[in-house]
Amino acid sequence: MGAYTHWFYENRRKKSPILSYVRKIRGKLKRHFSLTNPPTPEQLKQRWLARSEFLLPGLENSKRDTLLPLPARPKVLHLIGSLQSGGAERQLCNCVIGMHKRGYEVTVLLIYPPAAEHGHYVELLHAAGVPIRVAGKQFNPEFETAVNQLPGGEACLASIPHEFRTFCIDVLGELLTQPPDILHTWLDHSNIWGGVAAIFANIPLIVLSTRNVNPSHFPYLNDPYFEVLYSKLAQSPKVRFINNSRAGAEDYANWLGLPESRFSVVLNGVDYQGLARAGEEQIADFREAVGIPGGAAIIAGVFRLSEEKQPLVFLQVIKRLIGRRLPVVAVIAGVGPLEHAVRTFIAENGLDASVFLLGRRSDVATIFSAATLKLLCSRQEGTPNVLLEAQWLGCPVVSTKAGGAADAVANGETGFLVEVGDVDRLEASVTALLEDPALRQRMAEAGPAFIQNRFDSDRMVRETLSIYNLTN
Incomplete structure (x- = not known):
């Protein structure tokens, strides 16, 4: 739990300590019965369709606002879970280093602190001069004012489903206090959490970078809300999708019932200078x-x-x-x-x-x-x-x-x-x-x-x- 999520729960507890306790007990009971009587996949999908209504106020704002031209040198924030030694993480590094060399103001925002295996590529980015932040690491007092300007104010934060509320609020805190012109997210969890936060923060352009084929092929990676919330985010004219292969783009589009044209294909890039044959x-x-x-x-x-x-x-x-x-x-x-x-x-x-x-x-x-x-x-x-x-x-x-x-x-x-x-x-x-x-x-x-x-x-x-x- 980062600083912005901590502020939210402390505020909630102070305003209504009894109600806060009741919510906690109710949440535990829901999780218990969910484990003892697990719903079918279709039941889960229907539940998430109902629960996804929390996004409606943000989506209405997103659809209402005109897509204004971006500045010539926009601020670009790249969001990913960590900098572990994975393929997507390596491509993010190649991408942001290339943008930085072209003079763009790019920053990498992490959901998890870059300690141990989560920090594999930290030195690579530091050497290139690309700044790294961790969502919710430090509290910016401007967050309180910004929250009051959200649709529904603080109630907007409470409406975010508890399964990922912590991550969304900490990312939202960063977007509200240091707003980028473009949020570019990488991998499914970051796409959903960052996409939700960006819709509420009214970020001008949101780019969701999918990799591989859709997560239903990987049960250990798939979360039951992915399909529903991807489809909701796709309703915003500010949201664009990327995949790193034609096969992946087609698979995601079919899964979400979207035209394949919604997905731009950007093949991976090799950093030749940083990859030399050993002697x-x-x-x-x-x-x-x-x-x-x-x-x-x-x-x-x-x-x-x-x-x-x-x-x-x-x-x-x-x-x-x-x-x-x-x-x-x-x-x-x-x-x-x-x-x-x-x-x-x-x-x-x-x-x-x-x-x-x-x-x-x-x-x-x-x-x-x-x-x-x-x-x-x-x-x-x-x-x-x-x-x-x-x-x-x-x-x-x-x-x-x-x-x-x-x-x-x-x-x-x-x-x-x-x-x-x-x-x-x-x-x-x-x-x-x-x-x-x-x-x-x-x-x-x-x-x-x-x-x-x-x-x-x-x-x-x-x-x-x-x-x-x-x-x-």
Whole structure:
């Protein structure tokens, strides 16, 4: 709970301590019965349709106000949950650094403090001179005056559903006391919480950046209010949508019942200057540190250990290759909920000497430079940064055609694409690269040019600015 949420609850308690206590007990009872008698998905959707009426006053204001031209150099605030080592977080960094270099006033607003793993990219932004704030870290007294000017005043804050009220109020506090001209949010939770806050704060332009395919494909990420509130936010003429792949844009549009034209596609961008191939000495040090035998080919897996990345399919391919006595090892950089299942598979199949779990890593360029090839077996993807980075570094790739991955590889030129779940074709494609050094070399040489032509970071920034209706 940040400073603005704390102010709200303290104010509420002081004005009506008994009523505040009754609300707390009622909330606990509701949550108890919700757990013991869980509603069906359709019942949840209907409940959220009724509860979404809290947004109506803000939406009416949003529809009533004329869309005025933005300043030539608008203030742009980018909102995301954290700066952990994820693909969306990396793309946010590339985007804001590119805008900052062009002279735009950009700031990154975080929902969670950038401590430990939540601060992976903090130094990158600090080095580029991009300021970072945390929502609700400090209380600005101007918030009290600004709240009274909201539709319904303080009651507007109370109307926000308790499931995400804390996050919305802290973001709203930042928007009311230091209002940007543009709020650009990243990932589903930030899109909803930031979008709601921005509607109430009457921000002139709201850009919701979706990644991958819609969250109903990922039960561990999906919240029951996503679909309803995305649809409500889409009613505002101030709201624009982005996705980082054509497949993702189409999937979100179909899910929400929106025209696909509501989603602009902005492919990921690679920061070439910050991603250089490691030298031979670094590669030798890496192999020694991990314990990779001399002469063994390296198959690199860089992905989150979660169901949609299919780490067990990756291991099935490796098991087949080892079973054929090919001189290969696999390295997996990443953490996630399936780590125990991955370790169990490795132990039960005698792969302890052939598969090295590296955990969370910051030396991805060294891993791809040392690797013979990169293997990705996902069932769902946006535009995978790891495929782009591997090809830029001259590492051939084998990937499933999951979502935007199909657009991220020049099939047969920089790597191979196969159907999702086709373990036979994955194995055959990996084998072809392992057994044909000339093929590997051709693909390694073709990779950088393909990435530079299609996934340039400057291109990504230009396309994002065009969505803001800015042409520089």
